[in-house]
Amino acid sequence: MFKLGKIINRITVIMSLISYGGVLAIMVLNVADVLLLKTLSRPITGAYEITEVLLLCTVMASFAYAQSKKAHINVTLFIKHFPRIIKFMAYGLMGLLSTLTAVAVGYAAILQALSAISRGAQTNVLMIPLYPFYYIEALTMFVFALILLYDTVIAFAAIGSRKCEKIVISTWTG
Amino acid sequence: TDTTDPARQQDAGTYEFSLSLHDPLTSNNGRFLQAWADEINAKTNGEVIITLYPSGALATAADVGEMVETGGVDIGWLFTSYYKGQFPLTDVTNIPMAGFGDAEITTQALWDLYEKYPQVRAEWEKYKLLYLYGNPGMLFASNVAPIDSPDDLKGLVIRTPAGPITDYVTQLGASPVVMAPPDLYETLQKNNINSYIFEPAGITNFKLQEVTKFMTDMPMYNGAFGLVMNWDKWNSLPAEYQKVFEETTQRAGSLKAARDFNEAVEAAKKTIAAAGCEIVTVSDENKAKFEKAAEKIIAAWPATVKVEGLDAKEFLDDAMAIIQKHSK
Amino acid sequence: MSLTTIGILGIVVFLCLIFLGMNIGLALLLVGFLGYAAVVNPTAAIGVLRKVPATQASTYTFIVIPLFIMMGNFAFQSGLSAALYNAGHKWLSRFPGNLACGTIAASAGFGAICGSCAATCATMGTIALPEMRKYKYADRLSTGSIAMGGTLGILIPPSTPMIIYCIMAEESIGKMFAAGFLPGIMLAILCIITIAILVKLKPEIAPPPTSYSWRERFSSLKGLIGVVVLFGVVLGGMFTGFFSVNQSAAVGAFLAILLTAVHKRLTWTSFKNAMQGTVTTFAMTFLILIGASVFANFLAITKIPYLLAESIADLDVSFGVVLILMTVVYIFLGMIMDELPMILLTVPIFLPIVHSYGVDTIWFGIYIILVMELGAIAPPVGLNCFIIQGIAKDIPLSTIYRGALPFVFTILVGILIIYLFPQTVMFLPNQIGG
Ligand code: NA
Ligand code: NA
Numbered sequence: 001m002f003k004l005g006k007i008i009n010r011i012t013v014i015m016s017l018i019s020y021g022g023v024l025a026i027m028v029l030n031v032a033d034v035l036l037l038k039t040l041s042r043p044i045t046g047a048y049e050i051t052e053v054l055l056l057c058t059v060m061a062s063f064a065y066a067q068s069k070k071a072h073i074n075v076t077l078f079i080k081h082f083p084r085i086i087k088f089m090a091y092g093l094m095g096l097l098s099t100l101t102a103v104a105v106g107y108a109a110i111l112q113a114l115s116a117i118s119r120g121a122q123t124n125v126l127m128i129p130l131y132p133f134y135y136i137e138a139l140t141m142f143v144f145a146l147i148l149l150y151d152t153v154i155a156f157a158a159i160g161s162r163k164c165e166k167i168v169i170s171t172w173t174g
Numbered sequence: 175t176d177t178t179d180p181a182r183q184q185d186a187g188t189y190e191f192s193l194s195l196h197d198p199l200t201s202n203n204g205r206f207l208q209a210w211a212d213e214i215n216a217k218t219n220g221e222v223i224i225t226l227y228p229s230g231a232l233a234t235a236a237d238v239g240e241m242v243e244t245g246g247v248d249i250g251w252l253f254t255s256y257y258k259g260q261f262p263l264t265d266v267t268n269i270p271m272a273g274f275g276d277a278e279i280t281t282q283a284l285w286d287l288y289e290k291y292p293q294v295r296a297e298w299e300k301y302k303l304l305y306l307y308g309n310p311g312m313l314f315a316s317n318v319a320p321i322d323s324p325d326d327l328k329g330l331v332i333r334t335p336a337g338p339i340t341d342y343v344t345q346l347g348a349s350p351v352v353m354a355p356p357d358l359y360e361t362l363q364k365n366n367i368n369s370y371i372f373e374p375a376g377i378t379n380f381k382l383q384e385v386t387k388f389m390t391d392m393p394m395y396n397g398a399f400g401l402v403m404n405w406d407k408w409n410s411l412p413a414e415y416q417k418v419f420e421e422t423t424q425r426a427g428s429l430k431a432a433r434d435f436n437e438a439v440e441a442a443k444k445t446i447a448a449a450g451c452e453i454v455t456v457s458d459e460n461k462a463k464f465e466k467a468a469e470k471i472i473a474a475w476p477a478t479v480k481v482e483g484l485d486a487k488e489f490l491d492d493a494m495a496i497i498q499k500h501s502k
Numbered sequence: 503m504s505l506t507t508i509g510i511l512g513i514v515v516f517l518c519l520i521f522l523g524m525n526i527g528l529a530l531l532l533v534g535f536l537g538y539a540a541v542v543n544p545t546a547a548i549g550v551l552r553k554v555p556a557t558q559a560s561t562y563t564f565i566v567i568p569l570f571i572m573m574g575n576f577a578f579q580s581g582l583s584a585a586l587y588n589a590g591h592k593w594l595s596r597f598p599g600n601l602a603c604g605t606i607a608a609s610a611g612f613g614a615i616c617g618s619c620a621a622t623c624a625t626m627g628t629i630a631l632p633e634m635r636k637y638k639y640a641d642r643l644s645t646g647s648i649a650m651g652g653t654l655g656i657l658i659p660p661s662t663p664m665i666i667y668c669i670m671a672e673e674s675i676g677k678m679f680a681a682g683f684l685p686g687i688m689l690a691i692l693c694i695i696t697i698a699i700l701v702k703l704k705p706e707i708a709p710p711p712t713s714y715s716w717r718e719r720f721s722s723l724k725g726l727i728g729v730v731v732l733f734g735v736v737l738g739g740m741f742t743g744f745f746s747v748n749q750s751a752a753v754g755a756f757l758a759i760l761l762t763a764v765h766k767r768l769t770w771t772s773f774k775n776a777m778q779g780t781v782t783t784f785a786m787t788f789l790i791l792i793g794a795s796v797f798a799n800f801l802a803i804t805k806i807p808y809l810l811a812e813s814i815a816d817l818d819v820s821f822g823v824v825l826i827l828m829t830v831v832y833i834f835l836g837m838i839m840d841e842l843p844m845i846l847l848t849v850p851i852f853l854p855i856v857h858s859y860g861v862d863t864i865w866f867g868i869y870i871i872l873v874m875e876l877g878a879i880a881p882p883v884g885l886n887c888f889i890i891q892g893i894a895k896d897i898p899l900s901t902i903y904r905g906a907l908p909f910v911f912t913i914l915v916g917i918l919i920i921y922l923f924p925q926t927v928m929f930l931p932n933q934i935g936g
Binding site: 037041042043045046048049112115119120121122123124125127 | 259260
């Protein structure tokens, strides 16, 4: 079980690199664009749309990473006062719903990628095909779902295991 | 009762449809589509109710096509310029200085091409096409100096819609920037771009006359709009109501939309001039220069279009002949 | 089942899910998705999921969110924010609640050019929160003032929501911007008064006034050079119109990294910490933005916002009563949905009603911005409160809501003032004429 956690850790390193790199790339691209605009009146062609696809990859990859750091927001204000079994059952169940939601978004992104291929959808100026970015969206959502699933299993395990209980409670606020 | 109020329509009606548009309800297109929705409601004795969702509240300009296809939105107002690579033949009207003229001529040409070429119809086959019409022509606007000859474009940082116009202005020495219309006001105010290409009704819709000094009264090319409907929703309508839809739209309805658009532009030009923006006219001599400069772009167009079973060069020549016919 | 029933059911299910501990962004997404499937059909609901998240995550103007958050994180790592709050603390030490008031003023200044509630709140959160905790401000007061401060930006021009309102209402954007100035300053002052009252009532929420020698005060200014450079370029660039907001976000983030290096604080650890803070903060912000957008689609298709607005349109009462009812509707809608879709759906219905009472379009625009501010801090879907919770995971959401609540009343007082004295709104635009 915890071995799976280690594998997941490794995947989130990749996700963190995509998000770190993405936001730095957005910064560098836009700084370069503004410098060229102000000095030579020559903005970078297509900077706008490169920024948009970079932002898509960055944001999508960040979800999984933020989940591994427990940075997403859960209101635990009420459930922390529930009796043990109900508390972790409810939390696990919510984790399961979260997982399914992330899977649904990933599935929708695959459909969107296929549709983008058949329509030949591309960006406006540089004519970059759009479908790879939907595949990236799908992939990152599935990784997000995987981490959510892992956290869900820990939540259910917390009903019987003190060790898991500690892990879950340590991420709770409110 | 006032049929423009969506909530009032809740209780009656057997067929309820959502209509998504990215323009506000107060724009010329918003008013036109609301009037059409009211007309449908009246002609079906209140049985068909169409609720407008303006300003992209339900689907953005770039999303509405697929939302109609998948049924998230029942009817959508679609501007082909937001769908790069998906309407290559319909977008023939986007070629600069090719003489598509005003909205009415463009609309006639679009329907001729739509009826004649199965490949044009194929571009729209994912939806039931109701309206198909052109806008009255995109113009130059600038804050540096009046643009009345091709030389004036040198060194400008210009916002352009996507398409062959981007290559055209680049060739004339300007730096194109692509951005969404709602961002234009602030960007102009901050002088991050000093010129743009837009149509006059759009300029007034987005209040750009407040931050614009010169507008060149020379249409360069025309954008194409479609009002499209989800197939399942269309098939759910009984034949008599489908007939009402068809009678109010298609070529005849689209020409009505085009005339309405043309009139809106005349009103918009007055508003723009009243705001202190100078309307620049182009001499015939300089207009010929603009046309000459576009020859390369026009010649290059067929190579950019790859549609199976169609010679793009012949298609372009035919389109030009059709415009000639309607321009007379 | 009628559309309204499905809509109300959706709201109830959403509230149950988040109080059972479900991730807020995903709960919004799930209920929006299921609701859409129930109202239209599953294929259409999948269609919404295909488009909306990707569109939200690739909207160009949203780059201000990650970039300003990054600027804030590096400003923290470089010690710039510490220097700023140290100087503020030393110079304003006699005034109770000084740093909370300073945060309001800084947020108003930053938000004035930024124009995005979420970006202002996240930036000021990363800069101000650790510092205010260092000086022993109660979490309630510091988070409340940051949440509120983050909303001031949309009232002080330039402001994206104002542009969108003007396009919908066919009103001059220039006049609207002018109209926002006085109410913006007025509201900032009201916030400072609120803080003074709060500290007066409960002195333990802020450190007691202390005094410092002039030597200590002046030496605190030494650390401010970097702050002056960073904010000079970012704010100055935006105020003079040299940079657009998006550009200054990129330049500001870049400068903040540079200044961290100049201050010899740019180590692998500080870089990693700043990046981790940046990514996790914008991740949770975007997930809620995406969820809220899908949920707003669902509410729109149920026509609940329309129905609420309509029920007021049908009344035959005085404008004061209409205003109270509208405010109640907006407080309710602001609780369950994001502010921009709320405005897009209701303004077209409210505007003709307001006109029928002879009320000016510009005045109504300022009112609309004020209720949007209300929505951004009102529980349970108050985006600013969520963002702060994401920045400081150890502060309970209930504390943040308790901190934000007094400011809900501050905004209501602001609305009352512009109702009683419309000149606060109309004076500047009337000077422009036309
Ligand atoms: Na602002
Ligand atoms: Na809200």
